[in-house]
Amino acid sequence: MIKKIPCLFVVLMVVASVHAQERTLTERLGYPRDAKLLIVHADDLGMAHSVNVATIKAFESGLVTSGSIMVPCPWLPEIAAYARANPQADLGLHLTLTSEWTQFRWGPVAPKDRVASLLDNNGYFRLTETDAAKYADPKEVEMEIRAQIERAKALGIVPTHLDSHMGTLYQNKALFEIFLRVAREQKLPVRVAKAWFTRADFLPELLTPNDVFIDRVLDINPGVAPQDWASFYTDALRKLEPGVTEVVIHLAYDDTEMRGATSDHPAWGAAWRQRDFEFFTSDAFRKVLAENNIKLITWRELGKLIPK
Amino acid sequence: MIKKIPCLFVVLMVVASVHAQERTLTERLGYPRDAKLLIVHADDLGMAHSVNVATIKAFESGLVTSGSIMVPCPWLPEIAAYARANPQADLGLHLTLTSEWTQFRWGPVAPKDRVASLLDNNGYFRLTETDAAKYADPKEVEMEIRAQIERAKALGIVPTHLDSHMGTLYQNKALFEIFLRVAREQKLPVRVAKAWFTRADFLPELLTPNDVFIDRVLDINPGVAPQDWASFYTDALRKLEPGVTEVVIHLAYDDTEMRGATSDHPAWGAAWRQRDFEFFTSDAFRKVLAENNIKLITWRELGKLIPK
Numbered sequence: 001m002i003k004k005i006p007c008l009f010v011v012l013m014v015v016a017s018v019h020a021q022e023r024t025l026t027e028r029l030g031y032p033r034d035a036k037l038l039i040v041h042a043d044d045l046g047m048a049h050s051v052n053v054a055t056i057k058a059f060e061s062g063l064v065t066s067g068s069i070m071v072p073c074p075w076l077p078e079i080a081a082y083a084r085a086n087p088q089a090d091l092g093l094h095l096t097l098t099s100e101w102t103q104f105r106w107g108p109v110a111p112k113d114r115v116a117s118l119l120d121n122n123g124y125f126r127l128t129e130t131d132a133a134k135y136a137d138p139k140e141v142e143m144e145i146r147a148q149i150e151r152a153k154a155l156g157i158v159p160t161h162l163d164s165h166m167g168t169l170y171q172n173k174a175l176f177e178i179f180l181r182v183a184r185e186q187k188l189p190v191r192v193a194k195a196w197f198t199r200a201d202f203l204p205e206l207l208t209p210n211d212v213f214i215d216r217v218l219d220i221n222p223g224v225a226p227q228d229w230a231s232f233y234t235d236a237l238r239k240l241e242p243g244v245t246e247v248v249i250h251l252a253y254d255d256t257e258m259r260g261a262t263s264d265h266p267a268w269g270a271a272w273r274q275r276d277f278e279f280f281t282s283d284a285f286r287k288v289l290a291e292n293n294i295k296l297i298t299w300r301e302l303g304k305l306i307p308k
Numbered sequence: 309m310i311k312k313i314p315c316l317f318v319v320l321m322v323v324a325s326v327h328a329q330e331r332t333l334t335e336r337l338g339y340p341r342d343a344k345l346l347i348v349h350a351d352d353l354g355m356a357h358s359v360n361v362a363t364i365k366a367f368e369s370g371l372v373t374s375g376s377i378m379v380p381c382p383w384l385p386e387i388a389a390y391a392r393a394n395p396q397a398d399l400g401l402h403l404t405l406t407s408e409w410t411q412f413r414w415g416p417v418a419p420k421d422r423v424a425s426l427l428d429n430n431g432y433f434r435l436t437e438t439d440a441a442k443y444a445d446p447k448e449v450e451m452e453i454r455a456q457i458e459r460a461k462a463l464g465i466v467p468t469h470l471d472s473h474m475g476t477l478y479q480n481k482a483l484f485e486i487f488l489r490v491a492r493e494q495k496l497p498v499r500v501a502k503a504w505f506t507r508a509d510f511l512p513e514l515l516t517p518n519d520v521f522i523d524r525v526l527d528i529n530p531g532v533a534p535q536d537w538a539s540f541y542t543d544a545l546r547k548l549e550p551g552v553t554e555v556v557i558h559l560a561y562d563d564t565e566m567r568g569a570t571s572d573h574p575a576w577g578a579a580w581r582q583r584d585f586e587f588f589t590s591d592a593f594r595k596v597l598a599e600n601n602i603k604l605i606t607w608r609e610l611g612k613l614i615p616k
Contacts, residue, residue: 049412049568074382077430078411078568103386104357109431111419122462123417154430257565260357260386 025214025244028305029297036294038237039214039246040280042067043094043165046076048104050258050270054251054277056082059089061281063289064251065298068094068163071148072106072125080155090298092161092188093152095145095179097132097168099125104261110147115140133171141169142178149186161299163191173202180206189302191246193217212302215243220276222267229275230284237288244297249276333522333552336613337605344602346545347522347554348588350375351402351473354384356412358566358578362559362585364390367397369589371597372559373606376402376471379456380414380433388463398606400469400496401460403453403487405440405476407433412569418455423448441479449477450486457494469607471499481510488514497610499554501525520610523551528584530575537583538592545596552605557584 026035042055046069058064069079069091083091097118099105105124108115112123117137119125126132152159162183164170169179183190192213197204207213224232233247250273252258258270279285289296334343350363354377366372377387377399391399405426407413413432416423420431425445427433434440460467470491472478477487491498503524505512515521532540541555558581560566566578587593597604 049565053564053568074414075412075568077413081411103389104383105385106382111421113419114421122459151430253564255565256361256561256563257357260361260383 025212025302026242029244029301031295034242036240036242036292037244037297038240038289038294039066039244039297039299040064041246041248041299042251042280043163043248044250044252045069045079045091045094046071046073048073048252048257048261049075049078050252050255050261051075051250051273052078052082054253054273058251058277058281059086063285063296064249064280065296066090066092066160068092068161069152069157069159070094070096070106070165071152072096072099072109074106076151077155080152080157083158084156087158090160090300091157092163092299093148093157093159094163094165095148095169096165097125097136097141097144098127098129098166100127100166100265101261102127102264108144108147109151110140110144115144118144129166129168129171132166132168133175136168136175138174138178141175142182145169145179145182149182159186159188160303161189161191162186170196170200170203173206176200176202177206180211184211187303187306187308189213189299189306191217193246210307212305214246214302215241217246217248219248222272226271226275230279230282233279234284234288237285237294238292240292240294244302249280251277251280253277333520333610334550337552337609339603342550344548344550344600345552345605346548346597346602347374347552347605347607348372349554349556349607350559351471351556352558352560353377353387353399353402354379354381356381356560356565356569357383357386358560358563358569359383359558359581360386360390362561362581366559366585366589367394371593371604372557372588373604374398374400374468376400376469377460377465377467378402378404378414378473379460380404380407380417382414384459385463388460388465391466392464395466398468398608399465400471400607401456401465401467402471402473403456403477404473405433405444405449405452406435406437406474408435408474408573409569410435410572416452416455417459418448418452423452426452437474437476437479440474440476441483444476444483446482446486449483450490453477453487453490457490467494467496468611469497469499470494478504478508478511481514484508484510485514488519492519495611495614495616497521497607497614499525499556501554518615520613522554522610523549525554525556527556530580534579534583538587538590541587542592542596545602546600548600548602552610557588559585559588561585 024033044051045067055067107124117140169175189212193216195216252273254270254274262269332341352359353375363375415432425448477483497520500521501524560581562578562582570577
């Protein structure tokens with residue numbers, strides 16, 4: 001008996017461990033294995049007044065659950081005031097290393113001369129994520145993303161998650177490593193989808209079972225014709241597989257400010273954002289969620305899986 | 309004869325010199341002594357898209373002659389593109405050391421850690437000109453205004469004059485001394501009015517006859533009732549005295565962006581800027597100019613009086 005107890009204990013531990021590893025994210029969140037969980041996530045908060053007011057309106061509809069904030073952008077204080085007044089809101093940081101418009105730009109939160117590799121000749125962040133990643137000194141990236149997190153906290157934002165504007169921090173292993181290290185230190189989940197593992201080897205290589213990563217990200221291709229907007233999302237939601245999906249959307253009004261800001265990128269412009277706003281605050285969206293038994297969740301729930 | 313010629317020469321020189329000193333600014337500009345010359349100057353370019361588009365529209369009317377640009381603001385690239393495409397435009401720099409709105413803010417062009425005295429706890433410029441002046445280290449002010457001039461030039465702006473957003477650089481002698489030194493070095497006129505000499509002793513003390521300063525600045529008090537806007541300006545223009553006057557105005561549209569930006573300062577808000585836009589692009593304004601023989605001029609003409 002004395003010899004058998006440890007053996008049984010080991011066997012039970014192994015079984016428990018295998019079982020723990022096999023539990024899906026939906027189960028870890030307290031839902032059945034076949035649950036379809038959806039985070040409806042609005043990017044780019046703080047970028048423009050139009051983005052802030054449209055997204056806040058969408059949060060009030062209850063249909064958009066989450067958003068993330070661009071700390072270097074001029075309208076940060078407006079969304080920070082919203083965050084302070086609405087501590088239950090599911091707001092993360094959209095860590096920003098690019099300034100992609102040409103008429104309307106921003107630069108770093110860290111002192112400019114200490115993050116020079118991130119800047120163009122005029123002291124702004126670079127226009128594209130590929131150039132940003134190509135020229136970035138990883139130490140300066142770390143300094144800048146830490147400065148963004150610090151400024152957000154100083155303004156009373158308590159972020160529930162982290163992601164990366166234009167995906168700059170997923171462009172190579174060195175950048176993703178910094179992103180993950182900072183996120184682990186902050187005990188915050190990052191936007192990573194299992195579905196991306198085949199696209200970038202370093203993702204499965206660097207992530208451990210202690211990290212929280214969702215199953216897939218759904219986003220629209222700006223090439224979808226305006227009249228097909230609602231049907232694109234409706235079809236995708238009807239076909240939604242079990243697990244945790246994040247639909248990444250971009251909300252704003254098709255107004256003068258937004259047209260001015262995005263005038264050089266019509267495919268990612270003001271009308272496109274207004275269409276996202278219209279679909280994701282519509283009764284049609286509410287109906288497709290109900291008919292397909294899709295449950296809305298937030299990053300806050302995912303964050304609770306990370307031991308504090 | 310040999311002795312007389314130098315005497316006559318000296319007498320002539322003295323007469324010429326007295327005469328030169330007595331020549332008014334209007335005469336130095338090539339106008340009669342009793343000419344009424346007016347610069348119609350729109351402040352705050354670069355601050356917001358609404359400001360840029362309204363001011364550009366007003367320039368096109370021919371009734372608004374000049375403007376000045378806030379280099380640290382997010383919409384600088386849009387107005388810099390206009391400046392490059394319209395090299396004849398009379399654009400100066402509205403040197404900026406304050407960030408006065410609460411929802412929408414900006415910070416320095418120089419590296420943050422080298423101009424710390426200019427910043428609040430969140431890394432933005434301070435809200436008021438009095439606080440900005442109170443805490444500013446003059447060396448850091450010099451570094452920042454030089455950085456603003458450099459960035460403007462790098463973006464292809466060739467400034468015709470300099471002024472100071474919210475008048476921060478006129479708050480005390482130390483700041484004005486820096487402003488004047490940098491302007492002289494750049495060989496650019498600054499916004500200074502003789503009419504201000506009684507308000508600040510350091511102005512006549514520091515200025516020399518080689519500096520170009522205008523006679524007076526006219527601006528509206530935000531307390532003027534909306535229905536009295538046109539009559540305030542019309543009356544002031546009817547009573548305009550000879551000399552060089554600058555009317556300092558603030559143009560924008562009363563739109564969502566501008567209402568959002570100025571929501572905490574209704575007295576300096578969007579409707580107020582729309583009223584300025586309406587009056588200064590109106591036939592009524594054109595008529596009052598003609599009826600009162602007021603001639604529009606620019607800072608470029610004043611700048612030509614500065615030896616290069």
